Amino acid sequence: MKLLLVEDDTLLACQLKWLLKQYKIHIAANAQQAIKTFIKIKPSVVILDLGLPPCRNTPDEGLKVLKQIVEYERRTKVIVLTGQKDKTAAIKAISLGAFDYIMKPATEEVIKLSLERAKFFIDIEKELKEKNLNAPTGMDIERGLTTVKEETEKEVIKKALEQTNFNISQSARLLKLRRTSLYYFLNKYNIKVKR
16 A cells, blocks of 8 residues: 655654555655655555645645645545644544544554554445445545544454454554553444454
8 A cells, every 4th residue: 555644854754654664655745745746656545744844833735735635536545644733724624535633643553543444445445446336435424524433443443353363462463553452442342352
């Protein structure tokens, strides 16, 4: 899965590239590079910081990039990973078509789980396309973004459990979670583990 990381903080970009080494990652440090790279590589997922130069303290540049990406390819999953604490920016990003919105500093688990959700949706859309069915064009707004994310999280966790024959340690490794975090999700979604 190709992934475009749009982040102007060089140190953070390097950390994320190392953390997500299982993906083919391309990095862009500003809006112009982001759009140029996006058109060239056509990634499935974009991790986007909103505070880009020359306006690092506002979400304006990042929101412009988000809008262009979604207009160019609406099926791309854009995960906003930002230090912009303005609730208005989050609402605007989601309304423009962001798949997820994560606040910095974010844990490794949160980022990887968001990517798992994105991959899950990409796989479903691909399967629907192969069966000549209409793939979803966006989130089901009536059910709410939170509900959709939670349902996807639950499905990803159940799938991992089934793949590992309900082995908690192996499932946690597969999901790139700590065992305690996996237990949290099992409890949250009332998932019963077969003994």
